[in-house]
Amino acid sequence: MSSKPYDPGEDGAEMSFREKMSYSDYLHLEKVLDAQEPISAAHDELLFIIQHQTSELWMKLAIHEITSAIEAIRNDDPQPAFKMLTRVARIFEQLNNAWDVLRTMTPSEYTEFRASLGQSSGFQSYQYRAIEFLAGNRNVAMLGPHAHRPDIIEKLEGILAHPSLYDEALMLLSRRGFDIGEDAARTDWRTKRPENEQVLEAWKQVYSAPGTYWELYELAEKLVDFEDYFRRWRFNHVTTVERVIGFKRGTGGTSGTSYLKKMLEVELFPELWRVRTVL
Ligand code: HEM
Numbered sequence: 123m124s125s126k127p128y129d130p131g132e133d134g135a136e137m138s139f140r141e142k143m144s145y146s147d148y149l150h151l152e153k154v155l156d157a158q159e160p161i162s163a164a165h166d167e168l169l170f171i172i173q174h175q176t177s178e179l180w181m182k183l184a185i186h187e188i189t190s191a192i193e194a195i196r197n198d199d200p201q202p203a204f205k206m207l208t209r210v211a212r213i214f215e216q217l218n219n220a221w222d223v224l225r226t227m228t229p230s231e232y233t234e235f236r237a238s239l240g241q242s243s244g245f246q247s248y249q250y251r252a253i254e255f256l257a258g259n260r261n262v263a264m265l266g267p268h269a270h271r272p273d274i275i276e277k278l279e280g281i282l283a284h285p286s287l288y289d290e291a292l293m294l295l296s297r298r299g300f301d302i303g304e305d306a307a308r309t310d311w312r313t314k315r316p317e318n319e320q321v322l323e324a325w326k327q328v329y330s331a332p333g334t335y336w337e338l339y340e341l342a343e344k345l346v347d348f349e350d351y352f353r354r355w356r357f358n359h360v361t362t363v364e365r366v367i368g369f370k371r372g373t374g375g376t377s378g379t380s381y382l383k384k385m386l387e388v389e390l391f392p393e394l395w396r397v398r399t400v401l
């Protein structure tokens with residue numbers, strides 16, 4: 123019995139894209155797939171490049187979502203922000219799972235091309251810094267590595283000129299009748315805000331009566347969820363780094379693993395972690 127090979131064209135699949143938009147036209151695949159240019163002969167450099175490029179693509183989406191979530195909260199419409207923040211947490215979960223691929227690279231394999239990376243480092247990831255700044259971890263010193271790129275400085279300064287995700291959540295608390303003290307009178311958004319007892323008290327009231335403050339309660343939990351996944355990313359990163367380069371200095375010039383371990387202590391939404399202890 124001879125059977126003819128399956129022809130999707132006979133089934134109705136479109137086969138002629140001379141004048142129609144195709145899959146790769148729409149996705150600009152040539153641009154994306156032409157953007158991997160290993161600079162060494164090491165087998166694992168392609169893995170390293172793709173791991174970073176895909177991470178940066180997911181970060182781009184996270185920035186898009188956080189920016190819209192900030193806007194929704196500012197407009198007193200937090201419901202859509204809940205969905206966006208859930209998506210951001212899922213993006214970080216995706217980034218967390220991706221470490222499993224990179225972890226297949228041993229120190230011997232990384233050493234084959236590490237020297238070709240020069241002084242470049244994830245420390246100079248402006249999208250990572252944008253996410254931190256958008257969330258609320260603001261430190262103008264982190265603009266330093268971008269001094270040679272006025273376009274990047276402009277983007278990051280544009281974020282620092284406006285309230286962060288957490289600042290907007292605090293202002294929502296204030297609009298809903300809570301006294302948040304000096305956080306209600308801020309005009310400078312560029313620097314890190316100090317922790318505030320009145321904010322802690324406001325979150326304490328929210329968590330003590332979820333039924334009364336359901337929206338604020340849900341917002342608080344979405345923020346904690348986001349930070350939870352973000353912390354896991356930091357932890358996976360530092361563990362991978364120790365596994366691959368031990369305690370060598372970073373190509374970006376920091377102490378490397380020790381610097382990243384210090385960064386594990388950074389909190390995006392401090393009073394939301396503190397409130398757990400006082401409930
Ligand atoms: C073998 C893999 C990796 C190694 C050995 C490594 C190593 C390091 C080191 C040592 C630092 C500290 C800065 C420095 O002095 O260079 C750093 C920072 C950083 N890396 Fe990686 N990294 C790896 C993979 C990744 C990946 C896949 C990403 C995803 C985009 C990433 C993103 C970052 C970011 C955003 C920072 C800055 C963190 C901060 O300032 O808090 N790294 N990395």
Ligand SMILES: N[C@@H](CC(=O)c1ccccc1NC=O)C(=O)O
Pocket residue numbers: 174236239242243244245367371372373374
């Ligand atoms: N900082 C790393 C190098 C590194 O991982 C890296 C280099 C260029 C572009 C992205 C990188 N990823 C994270 O830091 C190192 O010290 O080996």
